[in-house]
Amino acid sequence: MGIKRYILLSLIYMVALGLYVYSFSAESYALTLLGVSLNLPVALWITLPVLVLVLGSIVHLVFYNFKDFLYKRALKKDFELFQEAAKNRILGEEVTHNYKTDGFKFAGRVLSCMRFDPTLPTSFIEEEVAKACALAVSIENGNYEDMKKYRLAKTNPLVVKNTINRLVVEPKFATEVLKNCKDLQSELCQKAYNALLNFASFNEIKRYDFATDKKAFRRMMERYLDADDSFDMDLKSIEDMLDQCEADRIDYLDLAREIKAKLSPDALIALFEKLYNTKGSVAADAYLYVLYDLQMIDKIREILVNSDRDEFVRFKTVLFLRDNAKSIDIDAFLRV
Secondary structure (H helix, E strand, C coil), X not given: CCHHHHHHHHHHHHHHHHHHHHHHCCCEEEEEECCEEEEEEHHXXXXXXXXXXXXXXXXXXXXXXXXXXXXXXXXXXXXXXXXXXXXXXXXXXXXXXXXXXXXXXXXXXXXXXXXXXXXXXXXXXXXXXHHHHHHHXXXXXXXXCCCHHHCCCCCCHHHHHHHHHHHHHCHHHHHHHHHXXXXXXXXXXXXXXXXXXXXXXXXXXXXXXXXXXXXXXXXXXXXXXXXXCCCCCCHHHHHHHHHHCCCCHHHHHHHHHHHCCCCCHHHHHHHHHHHXXXXXXXXXXXXXXXXXXXXXXXXXXXXXXXXXXXXXXXXXXXXXXXXXXXXXXXXXHHXX
16 A cells, blocks of 8 residues: 555544544543643544554655665666676676675676676577677677777787687788787787788788797798798798797708799708708708709718718618619608
8 A cells, every 4th residue: 555545544534533433522631741731622532542653654654665665776776787797797897796685696796607608599688788698699709899889808808809800800900919919928919920920021020029939930931932922031030930949850851842942052052051050960851852952962972971870861761762773752751
């Protein structure tokens, strides 16, 4: 029952009670208390306790209605906060909202421990939460989305993933990413560096303090050897990168096999002779391969004659087969 209806019915009841009593007795009664005398009709004296009870009950109703109003308002605000927290959690943000009601306090603690799984089917009625869900799913599926309006932290995993997606469709954005790279080993910085390798000049690549691994060296060599690519680097830089990526015997052999189409015979011999003299056995097969490819057999024999018995076994075998008119796929044989 509403307070207004309760007051109205109470007034009707008190009036009816007073009239009923007055119909039996129209006399008055005087009550003296602390020297004060109050003379009122009996009907009014009968009605006064009811009035006190009604006033007390009205105060009681007002108090609990107000308390219920505050609870419902807190519940509404908590629901709005929870929707915002759910949206932020879907977008990978940490949530630290303070709820007023016990139910949402528990739900909030549970939500802070949860992670959104874009592979699971989801359906949200609330528009903003549904949009956040669709955005997160799209990014996890490899698409680049505009997330500026959400103002998420740069370290947010979803933001990082979205930036990586952008590098796929917009490789030159790598320069913007690398400007702000503090942790060179982070996934984002590594992805940006790998994207940079596909379009930047060698001098631009050298500006960034990334250690050259075999994968990076291989990509740069592919561009260097591509006649349609303007990418260029000096031989000294190639030597330095071979050191940085700790190239092994096979790496030197691959380099010799691939770079021979790029360099003149004199430059090719000079490069691998230098590598042989500085790196020793790890570059020996590559140097001998270059000599063999250029048919400088006498030079090879000179090196083999002056070697120990267990050195250059592969090339000693190659020359033995050659001298006995046996054909051999030297590229495949040296890689064994």
